Amino acid sequence: MSISVPIHSLEELKSWKIASSHAKLEFREKCFAACESGGIFQDCLIKNVPKTLVCHDMKGGYLDDSLIDGCSNWEAYNFIQWSIIDIFVYFSHHFITIPPPCWIDAAHVHGVPILGTIITEWDEGAATCKQIFSSKDSVDDFVSSITQITLHHNFDGWLINIENPLEEVSIDNVIYFLRRLKQELVFAGNCGKIIWYDSVTKEGKLDWQNELNENNKDFFDACDGIFLNYVWKPENLKSSSLMAGDRIFDVFVGIDVFGRNCFGGGGFNTNAALSVVRQERLSAAIFAPGWVYECHPVEEFEKLSFKFWSLLFPYLNVHGPTSLPIRTSFCPGYGKSKYFGGQMVEGKPWHNISKQQLQPCLAAVRGLFDFETERLGIFKCGSEISIFGKQNLCLTDAFNGGGCLNIESPCAAIFPLFFCNIPVKKLVTIAIVFKGDNKEELSVNLKFTHFRTSHTTNVSCPLTSQMKQFPTTLNGGGCHCSFTISSVNIDCRCDEVVGNLFRSMPNSSSWETRLFKISVSDQTEDCIFLRSIALESQGGTECKIGYLCCF
Template sequence: MPFSVRHHDKDTTEPISFYLSSLEELLSWKPTDDDAFNVAMEPLADRHPPLRSSRPRTVVCHDMMGGYLEDRFIQGAVVEHPYAFYHWQYIDIFIYFSHRMVTIPPVSWTNAAHKHGVSVLGKSKANAARCASLKGEPRPWDCLVFRLLHIASMFYYNNRSTGIVNLFLACRVFFDVCDGMFTNYNWTEDHLERMGSLTGDRQADVYVGVDVFARGHVVGGKFDTNKRKDLIATYNFTIFLFFRVLNFESCRKAEIFANQAPFWNLLMDHLPTHGISTLPFLTSFCQGFGKRHYFCGEEEEQGSWFNLSAQEVQPLYVHQASEGINRGWVRTRGCPEDVWNGGASLLVEGAIPPGMQNVAVRLFSLQIRPPPKLFLSFVFKVADGADTRVSLELKTSGAPSCLFEKVSAVTASEKAMQPRFLHGDHKLVVNFQNRCRMQADSKWITQKKKKKNLDIRNFLGQDISLTFEETVGARWLRKVSSFLGVLEVFDAESLTAAKPLVQGMTLSGILWRKGSYDTSRKLSQLYLSATLRWSCEPHLASHFRVYCLGAHCPKDGTPSDPRSPALIGRAYACLYRVVDLAVPDAPAGKPGWLEFFVLPVTKEGFVEVLPESAKLALEYSEPL
């Protein structure tokens, strides 16, 4: 069967994200079955303060070498030093930029942004020459707008009306009828003053451009971008960051993560921090890439990988120090070496100054109205030899009359709570353990020892912190560190909720080939590529694990245990393209046999077992 080159890599048939290059492509676009790979699985999560509030916002326009690089591969790619954005808690809108006529954000960016409650925009451009062909059409602009809205709604990214202009009296009429306007980055304070006099009470709807590369005659930029932000904040305008990935394009790729932290640390005191307001809340701190892939503390796959759809909700990344001779300090960063799930854990490290017995490191801002029974669990590892007690701290505020938009006004009633420890024989713990079915690495302290349950009705959850407490006092600076593997918060009632059901599995787009990735092999290997599809209740599963029984190990053709299904991939939608799966030749005169399994992973992190999963069998034979 022919494969659409718009949706599939021409060499491997892997699904890829796409864009539209011309007006003709836009006007002729119609949804097809192949578009399903590009539809975001993640709904836009709730967060506070919400985008609709009248406060100034923060927009990042992501421009990375023209776009559609390794991030175009929907099921992930092998990348040694990828670029990933993970400071979502500081921004409101993410724009994926390219120079194409219609930029459709790669689905992995939309999934990652939506997990954090960040709206995603594409980009479109059309000049007079391109639009000349529409002159004979009735209401031509309506046709274009309809097409763009259809594409945005189809792929679950957001749409917003904007215009590039410096706001002055002659264009005030356009500002009055659109959602907002953004300016270029070559502005002066005089421009801000004039715009301020024309916006009325809509200052937050003026998006003032700031170029991270400091092009043109501007103040600030690069690692002085905070100077521009301060000036914009004076007029209550929204900041629009033209983010040409400064820390990636202007430094060695291996140093990318060392440069991300200082850039955002400069801005963190100038930007509002958004709170998570959706339960269940679970994160393994995976940043969407890694040197290996881990599951429950065990290495599952070797080799570098990159897939932003696998990115989990990210914490506050901080690097702060106190003043004085014996300065205490704290830092949080991703660690790809000690991992529980995915490609990274969270390393929380610091030093407790003399005279202090404990220190709390804020990880997440929350704005949740907890259910009657809130269940907290975390997996962690303490550095060898450390005489430190690690615990979770939940900060709450009295909330009978608290409004989300005015949460800062209730700080007088803030309380720090230590959730109650539950022993392993508690019925909630037993139920949780049965649904997780996790086997822990002995170096990690697992959920079984850290089940927390708390009755906190009439409170508003505000912050989650990790607390280090020294068990032995000291008169000198003491270093502390801990690796966090998983943190989850959910309604205890969800432990008895129905499991997501996978059904209706089908196989299509089958492609066979013979060859070998290993030139030293004398015999050619049989490879299968095909598309698995299934149905599942929407928004119950975070992703799916795809297994195959009867196949060889991928690519190298090494025989695997015929009695045990092998993991062949992870899907972040209800379909998965199997690419070059090494399978044995069919026996002479008999059919070959394969069996595929799909295991859903719930929003709470629960994983089903293979006998209970959906499956599909495939028989094949040599051609006559």
Template sequence: MKPTRRTVLIAATAALLPSSPAVAAPKSRAAALQPYASYWYPDSLPSGTPGTGITWRSLKSWRPTDDPDLAFNASTVPLAPRFTPAPVNATARAGQARIQSLVSFGPTAANPSQGSATADYYALTHWAYIDELVFWGGSSGEGLILAPNAPIVDAAHRHGVPVLGNVFLPPVAYGGQLRWTRDLVQQDAAGRYPLAERLVAVAEAYGFDGWFVNAETGGGDAALAAGMLGFMRELKSLARAAGQRVTWYDSMTVNGAVSWQGALNSQNEAFFQAADDMFVDFRWTAAKLTSSGQRAGQLGRSRYELWAGVDVEANGWNSSVNWDAIVPRDRAHVVSVGFYRPEWTRNHLPADGRAPSEFHAADDRFWTGRSLDPSRPDGTDSWRAPAVSVADRSTVTTVPFASVFNTGHGLRWYEDGKVTSDAPWNHLGLQDRLPSRRWVVHTEGQRPAVNFDFADAWCGGSSVLVEGELDEPAVVDVYATRLPVTVDTVVELTHRTDAGGVNVELAVAMAEPSGPGATPPYTYLPVNSVNSWQTVSVPLTGLTGTAHAIGIRLTATDGGPVRWRLGGLAVRNAPHTPGAPSGLRITAASGGDLRYAWNPASGDVRHYTLHRLLPDGTRRFLGATCQRAFFAGGLGPEQGERAARFELRAVGELYTTSAPATVTHAW
């Protein structure tokens, strides 16, 4: 344990130093149409006036009907069920240690609701190892209670990961005021805790999954601790009734003091019992974690409801961690893992070295390990990556299923292999259900490199690129699945060969592999090799039951290096196109800043795309979202037009698009 950990934490939490790209604060009423993620104080506001671009709000005064940005901030993707396939290595375990991830995706204030015009973003993709995501943030000068923005919740839910908002009561030395703690735990005349009800209502309206409560403002007493305990009990009761959850941070103790224990003990046991989980502060030792796990068992609780804090904010995979105290190799895991600020994988890169490919290379190293293949862990790597200890999960269980391998950010936007916007972007809600085990390659020869690539795509911002000397056939595991297969089931593969000669085969396994790390029992079906983007339909002739895995086998035909690109994969029984949205309208306009809203389309809708139809007949992509409201800024007349025309389409699960709804805006 680093003795300076508390110094690091306090320095960070003063403003939580969210190191995502700075977002310009509104400079005028025109820019104020831009919706941002929501944040509040419990009740009373600071004295003075807020800084530029900051809005002080009281949670006690919040009502969904009065929230002008709710339509932009509410998640629309339900939490998907997950399953655990056979592990890809002999060390990863199911049903033991879990992983919680505390991430600051952006600043507390001025964090755009629906992405922004930069590819420099923490586009988390390794959801398969995560059990709970905390939307970390908050500061005394902006707000203390944060609701996660919709793109993050949508992406997490698509992968079966619940997302918690953050309640942060900061240290006094960094602006924390004890009155805010008292505000949070105030009771009404009937003895109820109105802000507990309000927190549950916010999570329900915004579509996320509960709250992480971190009370670090010192100076309290036993009476305040009793109030906090009563608040937590009521919050947990209300949250459970609403299908939500609550995590407690090891900070305030039962006497009201802030004293980080680094263990489950008599000082914080009551708060653990009033929550679903507890994040154990970084002061833990091996002995403390062992005793904590035992104490949880004595309470009738799972030891894996304790997250042992692992601080990676400063050093990432170079952090010194006693892994055997948490996830030993030779016996049952002791407790679970709580990563503090794994967005280090982005933040440690130089400002001019944060292209998507560079970020994903670092993020893969963090989650998969130095080998970059979870089926082949590097035993000499001092960083025990999650893939080494924790079995991956998948949500690919229903037909139709499709993916264009969109990671949620990109340098351009592609549609049918063509660039329809050359502007960089991020919007995590557009992220696909991505392969959970990246990247497992089965080969007797040289292993090719497999990566998300941003130089070209079929749709969205990225594709999968396989490149290398294929001296032996190579099978790339793409998806672990539980997909029902009938006589009508077809797999559609959109792919392209960029260099070399390669024979492509679809691999489908109708059962689990013989053991951890073994190749699934694939059946191989031929796919035509092409040198330009093409979608090939492959009937699963002769296969019935449940598909457990889908992969690709590549065999070089001329012995030279190969570059092969996978742009899309779909599994369906019949084609499906959603109905068109209706009622497209502009709900607010100021200069070139416009807010749009519409009525939902019929059928299965994955997201909506908004285009501008220019006078010369070309279409320009403006953005996409899973919500039924959208903001576009900085627009203006083009090509001598007097009015701008916009088209909105629904995109289905199979990436088929509806007829457009249209609206015109006069300049």
């Protein structure tokens, strides 16, 4: 049984070695292929909006998630809220916390950087720091080992949490360490994101400041951001905002969901703290949202998780895919059974979020079902329909994996799936696998924007069983672009993207497949961008979506 483990001491770190090429390949094969390159961090690291960091701390870490091959506990903790967070930190109180592969894979599928944690505490931590920061040579040795670990496990940086006093003479070497670690990671092609936790001052005292000030700004200046302690007051946020200047979005204000001495008291009142943080246009670090799982009955987790994130949603950013292909079976990385090509292949429960597929951008809030439509009209993907339909996970059926997306509404509704900003060429293909009632009322809608003029057009692909071809155009502002939509059969180009998944469907399967080719005609290259993908129903519907691919 392969398991993921932390490193507990400098002695363990010194004995850590990169696995042989064969062993490393085997290690990565066990961890589901996460993503392809192509600027996946583009949207979630933009500089002009406050960001949201989630720090995952649950019962000491390395629970069911440490099992690289997964486990049989389908009710183990899971996370599908990737599209509304910007950075994920895997946290524990071990010296060097390496994120388990399943978290790395799931984060990267959704374009979210994931960080490990380096933490020192108490007298043992002080002794460890004395060794690491005794000289620049010892720092260089430490950085070299940490860099190798980061690259080997393919994650994106570190939260540095020193919670013990430091010798004042070592502070210069601590700052050297922050700069050097980032430099080495970036030089090696890594994201190299380094965030400092607000605990030690520039004099080496263990003294949480709860704000950015002269006592901790030297550390802030040496890395990508600071994670402020949780015991702040609104006036601390105002001071931090002024001190940060044009780096205001690199200040992550700590919010403890367990509510320990935290503004608002945490829990389902976490949004009270987040609203105050956003008033000062600061970023937020949400610590231990697993509280929802830890402190409530497991059978209520899905319902209460929806409640928790719905309360935070008005203060969060939504990001989505930044390149093609987009492909997903909506599998959450667990299930009561396993399916392939619409057929059950294994009837046993399982859990392995390495197998998690791309989740809809609004999965955390059930597709905005029951939200105020007017206030959130920006998410309507250009549709004139005023109602958001309900989106939720179905575990009793699937096309590929352990579950699929269920959509339902008693009336005409819009179901936003993905928000994106992807330049498209001459041809876009959409493939969808579905089953359900009133499918003739259902269509796949793609919203396109002309880069130079910002004019938009919606291309609708009805899920009718009849073969059709019809044109639409994007006009205005001196641009003219035409789209021709054709409903076609599975072809070799589709096979290249999805493999034999479609062709494995037996004739008796109740799943249906539709393919649409959208030909784009424009005289200028890279001027047309795909901005969103949604489903739209002209009447009441209940339908399962087993697979979606855009390429």
